[in-house]
Amino acid sequence: MSSLTRRTKMALVFAVISSLVLGFCLWLYGKHEAPASVGDMAPNITAVTTSGNAFALNSLRGQTVVLDFFTPWCAPCIQETPDLIHFTKKYEGKVHVVLIDRGDGAGFVRDYVQQYHTPSFMTVLINPNDNWSLQYGVTGQPETFFITPSGKIVRHTVGPLTEQSLAQYAADAGMKTD
Template identity: 60%
Template sequence: MHKVPRRNIIILSVAAVVAGILGYYLWQYGKYVTPAKIGDVAPDIKAVTVTGQNFELKSLQGEPVFLNFFTPWCPPCIQETPDLIAFAKQYGNRIHVVLIDRGDDSVLVRNYVSKYHVPSEMTVLLSPSDHWSPPYGVTGQPETFLISSSGKIVRHIIGPLTEAQMVQYAKEAGLQTQ
């Protein structure tokens, strides 16, 4: 029987430990970087509203959610704003309308809320480091996710929407228009 040198055993042992640690970290990284898709439970969002209140998306479970990623300076987001406001005023008591900023300064977001008279039926979240875009796979703005009352993503739309489109897609999430 051939004897394996002790040095080779040590090298193989260290390599196995390093590979295990690296595999664990890659697995953990993949859990947070792999974006949610239609049918998945929406990743929880913990943020602060533009008015300074703590917010958790999971607290809205039981009712549908219209989640819109935006920036206050983007032309398509600004184009969509009047429709978002009209939608929220009409249906805000039956679906949560949540806007989440993609990394802008809070003053810029507050100016947007003030300039466009964003109503209380809309929750506007601050995300100074744009922390919540990766879990949702957001790469631009506006991007909208419709989330059912059970917390699952039922639709992902890239680009601005009209009020009629918002209503149509929100029905898929469980919005009752009657």
């Protein structure tokens, strides 16, 4: 009889510990938010620009924003760069273009800015720990988000864009083209 009691106690202890572990796992899982997607408000990004200035994405409320996650060594990112720069110059004052590095370090990003002559009014962010990709659900590069003046994400694209597609998607996000 004593062995049955001992087995019962062991089973009860195992059940309690299993329940606690499962509860902890569920609690931990619930703490992680799903990444932002089309229709959601764009999570605020705080980072430092290549010129050393503090930046917050929320400071651009009231403007159409093109947010492009990139890396300086990525072939599709490099392919898209001339179109992105031409688009930025053509629509200066009508859209704010923000490039955010995916963790390559300040030196590589500054070299990219210098090599491709990115205009000073294009915001290029240094993101050494790739802090923001998870919140946006970014898994590769380039990935681009088109954000309305109210801060809502209206389009998420994967892969390089042309100047024409940038203009169309930015117009869909509220950029005035006239």
